[in-house]
Amino acid sequence: MWDYSETVKEHFYNPRNAGALPEANAIGEVGSISCGDALRLMLKVDPANETILDASFQTFGCGSAIASSSALTEIIKGKTLEQALDVSNQDIADFLGGLPPEKMHCSVMGREALQSAIANYRGEVWSDDHEEGALICKCFAVDAVMIEDTIRANNLCSVEQVTNYTKAGGGCSSCHEGIEEILAKVLAERGEDFKAAPPPEKKVPGKMTTLERIRKIEQVIEKARPNLQRDHGDIELVDVDGKTIYVAMKGACSGCQMEAATLGGVQAQMIEALGELVKLVPVKPTVKLAPNTLA
Amino acid sequence: MSIPNLTPIYLDNNATTRCAPEAVAAMLPYFTEQFGNPSSMHSFGAKVGHAVKAARGSLQKLLGAEYDSEIVYTAGGTEADNTAILSALKANPERREIIITMVEHHAVLHLCDQLEKDGYTIHKLKVDGIGRLDLDEYAKLLSDKVAVVSVMWANNETGTFFPVEQMAQMANAAGVLFHTDAVQAVGKIPLNLANSAIDMLSMSGHKLHGPKGIGALYLRRGARFRPLLRGGGQERGRRAGTENVPAIIGMGVAAELALEHMEQENTYVRALRDKLQAGILAAVPHAFVTGDARNRLPNTLNVAFEYVEGEAILMLLNKQGIAASSGSACTSGSLEPSHVMRAMGIPYTAAHGTIRFSLSRENTEAEIDRVIAVTPAIIAQLRKLSPYWGENGPVTDPEKAFAPTYA
Numbered sequence: 001m002w003d004y005s006e007t008v009k010e011h012f013y014n015p016r017n018a019g020a021l022p023e024a025n026a027i028g029e030v031g032s033i034s035c036g037d038a039l040r041l042m043l044k045v046d047p048a049n050e051t052i053l054d055a056s057f058q059t060f061g062c063g064s065a066i067a068s069s070s071a072l073t074e075i076i077k078g079k080t081l082e083q084a085l086d087v088s089n090q091d092i093a094d095f096l097g098g099l100p101p102e103k104m105h106c107s108v109m110g111r112e113a114l115q116s117a118i119a120n121y122r123g124e125v126w127s128d129d130h131e132e133g134a135l136i137c138k139c140f141a142v143d144a145v146m147i148e149d150t151i152r153a154n155n156l157c158s159v160e161q162v163t164n165y166t167k168a169g170g171g172c173s174s175c176h177e178g179i180e181e182i183l184a185k186v187l188a189e190r191g192e193d194f195k196a197a198p199p200p201e202k203k204v205p206g207k208m209t210t211l212e213r214i215r216k217i218e219q220v221i222e223k224a225r226p227n228l229q230r231d232h233g234d235i236e237l238v239d240v241d242g243k244t245i246y247v248a249m250k251g252a253c254s255g256c257q258m259e260a261a262t263l264g265g266v267q268a269q270m271i272e273a274l275g276e277l278v279k280l281v282p283v284k285p286t287v288k289l290a291p292n293t294l295a
Numbered sequence: 296m297s298i299p300n301l302t303p304i305y306l307d308n309n310a311t312t313r314c315a316p317e318a319v320a321a322m323l324p325y326f327t328e329q330f331g332n333p334s335s336m337h338s339f340g341a342k343v344g345h346a347v348k349a350a351r352g353s354l355q356k357l358l359g360a361e362y363d364s365e366i367v368y369t370a371g372g373t374e375a376d377n378t379a380i381l382s383a384l385k386a387n388p389e390r391r392e393i394i395i396t397m398v399e400h401h402a403v404l405h406l407c408d409q410l411e412k413d414g415y416t417i418h419k420l421k422v423d424g425i426g427r428l429d430l431d432e433y434a435k436l437l438s439d440k441v442a443v444v445s446v447m448w449a450n451n452e453t454g455t456f457f458p459v460e461q462m463a464q465m466a467n468a469a470g471v472l473f474h475t476d477a478v479q480a481v482g483k484i485p486l487n488l489a490n491s492a493i494d495m496l497s498m499s500g501h502k503l504h505g506p507k508g509i510g511a512l513y514l515r516r517g518a519r520f521r522p523l524l525r526g527g528g529q530e531r532g533r534r535a536g537t538e539n540v541p542a543i544i545g546m547g548v549a550a551e552l553a554l555e556h557m558e559q560e561n562t563y564v565r566a567l568r569d570k571l572q573a574g575i576l577a578a579v580p581h582a583f584v585t586g587d588a589r590n591r592l593p594n595t596l597n598v599a600f601e602y603v604e605g606e607a608i609l610m611l612l613n614k615q616g617i618a619a620s621s622g623s624a625c626t627s628g629s630l631e632p633s634h635v636m637r638a639m640g641i642p643y644t645a646a647h648g649t650i651r652f653s654l655s656r657e658n659t660e661a662e663i664d665r666v667i668a669v670t671p672a673i674i675a676q677l678r679k680l681s682p683y684w685g686e687n688g689p690v691t692d693p694e695k696a697f698a699p700t701y702a
């Protein structure tokens with residue numbers, strides 16, 4: 001059974017704004033019955049100021065698809081169309097207290113229905129630019145299409161590169177077989193053979209001085225930052241107390257639904273680098289943070 | 296998932312069963328007093344060795360095997376399936392083809408997908424709308440290029456039986472090894488392997504009120520075999536590794552109980568299943584049974600509820616304390632209904648809403664009555680949310696009524 005948050009369950013058991021909205025003047029439809037989920041979003045927009053007066057949905061799909069639809073209608077009611085367009089799928093997931101990685105696509109469907117409805121209101125044609133593949137990396141919710149496209153676009157040839165570009169494979173590493181298969185397929189199209197990189201050298205956990213240990217910790221944090229910054233987030237070392245390492249998550253990473261996964265990934269790298277079991281604990285960002293990074 | 300205040304009703308026995316208290320009680324001493332290694336040359340080991348032999352005898356009886364040495368203990372059904380197929384390939388290196396069906400369990404299917412990547416040719420027999428095989432198609436594929444045929448006895452999703460005995464005879468006549476995944480059949484229907492052409496058969500303890508992580512491969516005496524795991528000489532060198540003694544003892548007791556209750560399975564349990572089926576179909580419009588309703592396991596009912604999604608149904612059933620399962624795995628990018636439903640050609644409007652109710656001798660009539668009472672409202676509630684459902688029934692031509700603006 002999925003590990004749904006209480007909010008997801010609540011919105012599934014008691015969906016808000018379910019049913020047809022006869023006076024709707026903006027309708028967005030995404031998905032299909034063959035895909036296993038479909039969502040019709042209906043909006044009543046005030047033509048005078050483009051404010052969403054009312055919203056309702058009809059959804060065929062699993063528990064989190066219904067909960068995501070319900071959450072979406074609650075989020076956008078009262079917003080202008082411009083404001084509504086700023087709602088991301090992450091906002092929907094956050095509103096619900098997070099979604100399991102396998103279910104993030106439900107929030108994506110919500111956002112797409114919203115774009116489609118607004119396009120419908122404006123007399124435009126909305127086209128789906130997002131194709132979804134089978135979920136490969138559960139730690140970071142990355143699917144096969146995303147990995148394949150990234151390999152193609154950037155001529156990647158190793159799992160490590162794929163991790164650097166997409167985060168996939170950067171956590172527990174159990175998805176490396178799947179990533180290697182995609183690499184082998186794309187490389188074969190380029191007429192190349194996929195060669196597995198030699199396994200990383202095992203570090204002998206010799207005794208480190210306190211200074212060496214702190215430096216190592218800083219190195220791991222530094223290595224993790226570019227990935228996070230690409231997603232408008234960041235991580236900062238706050239303090240080290242024995243086996244506990246305090247870090248601050250910033251920007252898009254702070255409190256986001258992937259925070260735990262991100263922390264888990266960095267913690268795994270930390271353990272490997274130090275050759276000892278340590279725990280990463282998130283704390284509130286320190287005062288010396290530049291304010292703009294908190295936005 | 297919050298546990299409701301209702302006494303739970305467990306109708307997911309094809310996924311796993313409750314370990315019988317008698318089996319648990321029999322296992323316990325083998326963790327503490329009787330902890331010896333059956334291979335050891337002292338009395339600690341010898342006593343345990345005798346108990347394992349007795350458990351093997353119980354299993355032999357349940358399977359109707361001719362010799363108790365035809366039983367090789369494994370760590371479950373999956374290992375037995377993998378062992379059987381990989382053994383056949385190893386024993387017949389010049390044969391590069393395998394025959395299975397489209398609807399096998401993943402323990403067979405995913406192994407064969409991998410073998411296909413390794414260069415083997417996999418023939419997957421098709422099924423018709425109610426899950427039946429075409430034996431002519433099968434006969435044409437049998438040849439001296441085939442290393443092994445692996446066909447399940449009963450399907451885990453629909454309960455549908457395959458004519459494995461007849462198929463084993465056909466394979467036998469063609470000089471091809473025959474394996475059957477009988478994980479769902481063992482304990483539910485009488486078996487008599489002594490009188491059979493089946494070379495290998497997989498079973499699993501936790502599907503028949505035994506413990507998890509234990510199973511067995513039946514290996515007909517004389518059938519060519521190559522072990523998967525080599526090491527110590529356990530299981531006569533056919534499966535190395537110190538025996539999981541407590542689990543072997545527990546599965547032995549479970550096998551005895553299954554034999555005792557065999558009659559009940561095919562009368563009492565079957566009657567409950569039939570009552571559940573009739574009750575649901577009478578009260579819920581646009582619902583139908585999938586699989587071969589006249590030729591299936593006595594405990595299994597698979598119903599397709601049109602225009603609703605299975606996982607949502609499960610969550611609402613669970614809220615009422617009812618545990619069942621769905622063939623529809625709604626996860627990112629693979630919103631595909633189960634491979635079994637697709638193989639039978641069940642339309643998408645129904646395939647996403649298939650629910651499997653699998654009973655056991657522990658269920659009661661009162662439980663079945665409660666499931667029949669709550670199911671119609673659950674389906675109606677979800678249909679009310681569905682864009683494919685109108686006031687009183689499905690919208691006409693759902694595929695067209697709902698038309699996303701993009702291609």
Ligand SMILES: Cc1ncc(COP(=O)(O)O)c(C=O)c1O
Nearest residue numbers: 371372373400402451476478499
């Ligand atoms: C038909 C079938 N084969 C194999 C298995 C796997 O058995 P086990 O869980 O003991 O590995 C199952 C269990 O789901 C099954 O239903």
Ligand code: FES
Nearest residue numbers: 137138139171172
């Ligand atoms: S699943 Fe990809 S790193 Fe864990």
